[in-house]
Amino acid sequence: MILDELNKVFCRVFHAKDLVISLHSDASSLEGWDSLTHVALVSETEKHFKITFSFNEMMQFRNVGDLVNAIEKHLQQ
Amino acid sequence: MHFLSVPFLCFLPVAGLLSCFLPFKQRWKLLLIVSLLFIGLWNPGAMLVLLLSSLFTFYTGLLIEQNRKFRAGVYLLSVTIQVLSLFLLKYVESGSTGLHFLFHEAGFRLDLILYAAGFSFYTLQHIGYITEIYYLRSEPEKNPLDFLLFSSFFAKFSSGPLEQAPQLIAQFRKPSTDLTLIYEGIQRVVLGIFKKMVLADRLSPAVAHVFEAGQGQGSAITVAGACLFTVQLYFDFSAYSDMAIGSAKIFGIRLTENFDRPFLSTSVSEFWRRWHISLISWFSNYIYYPLVFRLRRYKGASVLAGILVTFLLSGLWHGLGFTFFIWSLLHICFLCFESLTKNIRLNASRRFPTFIYKPFSTLITFLLICFSNLFFRAPDITVAKQLFLQLQGPLFLSKGFMEGFLSILAGGGYQEVLFNFYLTLMFTGGFLIFEKHLSKPLLPGRGLFLRTFFLVTLIFVCGIFKQAEYFIYQQF
Amino acid sequence: MNRRILLFIALLLLLLLGLEKLYDYFLLKNVNLKSSFVASQPVNADVLFLGPCEPLWMMSPALFQKYAGLKGFNLSTVHANFAENESMLHLYLEHNKAPQYLFLYVTTESVDGAFNVFNSYSFSQFISDPFIKKMIETQDPDYYRWVYWPFMKHAYYNSFITFNMLQGVKHELTGRKIPYYPDGYVPPHGITWDMRYEHFVKEFPKGRHFEWNLGEVKSLQALLDLAKAYGIKVVLYESPMLNEIKPFILNRDEIKQKIAKFAMQNKVPYWVFDTMQISNTRSCFFSVLNTNDKGSAIFNKTFADYFLREERRDSLVH
Secondary structure, rough: HHHHHHHHHHHHHHHHOOOOOOOOOOOOOOOOOHHHHHHHHHHHHHHHHOOOOOOOHHHOOHHHHHHHHHHHHHHHO | OOOOOOHHHHHHHHHHHHHHHHHHHHHHHHHHHHHHHHHHHHHHHHHHHHHHHHHHHHHHHHHHHHHOOHHHHHHHHHHHHHHHHHHHHHHOOOOHHHHHHHHOOOOOOOHHHHHOHHHHHHHHHHHHHHHHOOOOOOOOOOOOHHHHHHHHHOOOOOOOOOOOOOHHHHHHOOOOOOOOOHHHHHHHHHHHHHHHHHHHHHHHHHHHHHOOEEEEEOOOHHHHHHHHHHHHHHHHHHHHHHHHHHHHHHHHOOOOOOOOOOHHOOOOOHHHHHHHHHHHHHHHHHHHHHHHOOOOOHHHHHHHHHHHHHHHHHHHHHHHHHHHHHHHHHHHHHHHHHHHOHHHHHHHHHOOOOOHHHHHHHHHHHHHHHHHHHHHHHOHHHHHHHHHHOOOOOOOOOOOOOHHHHHHOOOOOOOOOOOOHHHHHHHHHHHHHHHHHOOOOOOOOOHHHHHHHHHHHHHHHHOOOOOOOOOOOHHO | HHHHHHHHHHHHHHHHHHHHHHHHHHHHOOOOOOHHHHHHHHOOOOOEEEEEOOHHOOOOOHHHHHHHHOEEEEEOOOEEEHHHHHHHHHHHHHHOOOOOEEEEEEEOOOOOOOOOOOOOHHHHHHOHHHHHHHHHHHHOOHHHHOOOOOOOOHHHHHHHHHHHHHHHHHHHOOOOOOOOOOOOOOOOOOOOOOOOHHHHHOOOOEEOOOOOOOHHHHHHHHHHHHHHHHEEEEEEEEEOHHHHHHHHOOOOHHHHHHHHHHHOOOOOOOOEOOOHHHHHHHHHHHEOOOEEEHHHHHHHHHHHHHHHHHHHHHHHHH
């Protein structure tokens, strides 16, 4: 499942082994999600799923759900 | 026309009334006429520049969409022209006599053209507009009048907030029919007038004393001056934003909020999410994030590079003076430090109780901002250096210190000046404490009536009328 | 909605009109406000001292009475130009017996136009007086535009006027009838060197040419005419100034001559005290034109003695 895999990425980036994310998780619900974390998330997600996001896509990520949808779209291509 | 002038304060209700008689879908025509009149009566040269700039940007947008082959070239050329003209404006403002002479010989009144009011604000919006089209995030407007209204909309013309064309134009075509917006708009305009006349302008003499009085002041005065200026700047600029947002609401248009109680920030990065929000969003969307994204493989270094470039450009946008450069360098240092120590600070916030950590962080953040504003406000580098050296003096608390301290800030110690200073401090402190309640929009009723009555009475009894002091951000 | 807004505006207008009356009343009760004091309390002095800060902080009517035997009042006000001096004199004469003498301070700065102003806020409670209204119309047209709007005559300069009004409330409640400085003289106690010399020299390192401003001269003429209409003997004078500043007043002699000529045309004496010993030392001054307690004590004696000498001479001649 994409969300489970993405959870591993989040745990790595946030340095929190027990972190559990949902599709609605965003910057306001996850402490420490700022621009530095966002860049690291995008970069680690791309590495983990072996995809490359466009700038426009990155700008549209508002929550984990958006990220999951974008990953799905790339994996289907 | 300035917001705080009799013509504008008469013009606004008359235009608002006229708009009530028009069908909602026709109101944009009135808004366009009213906006062009607002600018034209203020500065005909500014209107000419605005028309040219708007037409240029409008047709560039169409060209970028229609011409796939050369779209990058058109986009880059358009951005270059806009950025160069911004740079020229700042260069001319900084007093370059050489440039004046060159244009004067060619028969050009450079100052009339480039001192065009609102130029730096709407130019940024134009750059944002064509960038959105280039990145295929939005489509160009097809109606030049719609775009002209977006550029010239009187409420946001001279000092923002910076808006996105599609969202605003959609509102022009279909303004809100919610009548409570009119009440909200009026409340907001009154609040803006109060903040400007009763708070910002009353702080101005004390700030001027510190920054213009010359040598021989102690560190306490300098610190107080920096704090008072920071608060004055906030009241001045947020007052303008209140009047802009309030004026727009009267016509059923919602503009972006520009401030979110910035003095509650617990970090400098949080401060920049609460201060001049629309400008920082612009820099984030078009400078910071594109740069950070492209350098993302360098992880933390990409963020530091993003901060460096964004704030250097922000400093340049504010002015070409060395003081603005130091101001932006300071913020770069603060933000880089925060970025590098993020985890340490996060751990500290978890270790210490909130009632200790949060006020401490808020105080430190406020002092850092005040320190940077010493350079923002100083008229030149000599004064900035002198103020910086004064900070290093002893924070003397000798006998008579308070009288000496206050009398300098109050302008020499005359009784009425001291009285005014204490009153100003009381208003300032009171407002900052109750800001959330005073800014909350109220529905028509006794509460709204009493609050508005109270604010208007204070404006007449304590507001500064004599100073023809323009809003500080209009100089940018 | 329109009814609510109209009700709000009506109530606001009522409040502003009420506040205007309140301010008018209490400003007149403020005895520390010189304009209100001379218009409401009998002073009836034999001599008046008039001018801006220099005579305000220098000329002691108590000392003048001690040496010359005439009761005086210092009608000077801070930073006042001749138009304000004339307005103060008008208010005084409307409510008091005309004095025998008027000592009016005139120096290079007085006729320049760039140094002293008409402080309209001192007269907001007298707008209904046609003389004051006319004066405000010519001296402060920006302010004059507002005076007919409810409360605006006080609101415009409220940073001065609100304080004065509140002080008037205090005086009314406490029944105070005597000002803090009963004879109008404000002694310069505790004022140390004010750095005005240093600021002036920094701004004009090569000195400054002072202007013979025709507007100020016209106001001076009007002031003399008013005094003469009441049979007051006017004396123009210049108190001692610090010799250090004189080289920076580039056309001092020229202006002095013009003032002297003006005085002659108006048949009034012009006394210039520029050779006194005290002018050589800062120890008698706190500013380039202002003597401290020590310097003022010396000058008041010199001035009174000079007056007595001149008066004796005149009475012998006549």
